[in-house]
Amino acid sequence: MPRVDVFFGGVGATQPRYSRGLPCIFLRWMGRIFILDVGEGCQESFLNFKLGVNAPLAVLISHAHGDHILGLRPLLQTLSLNGRKRKITIIAPAFSRDSVLDGLAAYNYPVEYTELASEEGMINLLDVSIKYVRVPHAPFSYAYSIETPSRVKLNPEKLDSDKIRGADRKRLLEEGVVEIEGRKRFLELYVKERVPGIKVTYSGDTLPSHRLASLARGSDLLIHEATLSTKDWEHNTETPHSTPREAALCALYSKSRLLVIFHYSVRYRHVYELLEEAKRVFPRTILAERGMRIAISGRKERVFSIIYGFEREL
Ligand SMILES: [Zn+2]
Ligand SMILES: [Zn+2]
Structure with a gap:
């Protein structure tokens, strides 16, 4: 039976407040690990979740803002200190190499760094098909969808x-x-039977985007940023982010099965109002919490198991 586990290592925005950490989400399929953004504290979450120091590993970076990349070097260092030998592949936006890898020490394993510059495309990594589209946020920002192979x-x-x-x-x-x-x-x-692959889409930081909604079409899980409530957005129209309502509309238009919102502004001590706003449009929404894990399994009727983990303070 196909199964994907998604681990939420960090779910906040800009600064590591209220035990939320910074964006860093791990997806595990058949022992392979895909890391969606590497905010500070990523290496600690990696070890807490026991994801395997030598597991086949690819890192997908949405954009080069500090809250999404500053955990990369500590992660690489920690893996090296723990004896990793296997190559790591990093996929990141164009012109990000210097800010991401500047001064990178030599480790015990090779690091392959690929920069994306096209509007959209597809990569095959660790036997998984990864599609990406450019989204409106910082120059060269990307959203990714990861889809495991279908079975016959x-x-x-x-x-x-x-x-x-x-x-x-x-x-x-x-x-x-x-x-x-x-x-x-x-x-x-x-x-006799076709078992579709499991599809997870990750928005990175973005304004609402039709292109992202089409990338996410039919996702089992859509992980979408929701930085500011609609009420607060009205006073911050310069901010290139989404509201919970916009994240929920993306889930609705893309016919996703489950929506997880994350990347909450530090102005919110509690974020239940963001959840309520999203649920008015898309009831199958949950709040990302640091330490939360979601297991997605099942052939056609997907089963979602949610476990709350090492931090709980929303
Ligand atoms: Zn951000
Ligand atoms: Zn950003």
Whole structure:
């Protein structure tokens, strides 16, 4: 059964206030770890969640504002001190290399750094398809969606009756067609069940964006920033962020199954009013909390299990 675990290492904005930490979210699939932004304190969360010092690891950076990147070097240092040997891949916006990696010490493992400059695109990393789109915030800001591979279950009786065995079954799955005794056999005839991959979309910081809503289409989980309430936004129209209502509209338009809002302004000591605002538009919304984990599983009907973890103060 497919399963993805999402760990919320940091969920605040700008400064690490009220035990929220700064943006840093881990996604784990089949032992591989994808880190969505690396705010300060990321390495501590990585160790608290026991994600595995030598796990296959890719870092996706949404943009080069300090609250999203300043935890990278401490993370790399901590992994090195703990004996990591395996390569780390970093995907980040154009022109970010200097501010992210400046003065980076040599570690025990290679670091591969790729900068994005196109409006949208797709990368395959650690057997997972990652799509990205540019979003309106800082110059070169990106949102990402991570989708695990879909699976196909074949009908064994039908395969047997058409004498498709062993290596031919593998080829049928990989190539979609196989030739048996001079006849072409097509995959579609033998599919018993298709299990869709699990899709998680991460907004980074952004103004409301149609492009992001289309990236997020059909997501199991949409993690969307919600910096200011609509009421407070009216006095801060210069701020290139979203309100909870706008995050909820994105979840609604994209037909996402669950919305998690995060990146709360430090002006809010308590953020339940942000949750209430989002839920008026999209009831399946929850607040991100530092230490929270969400397990997504299930074939077609997804099951979400939420565990609250090492900090609880909203
Ligand atoms: Zn931010
Ligand atoms: Zn920002």
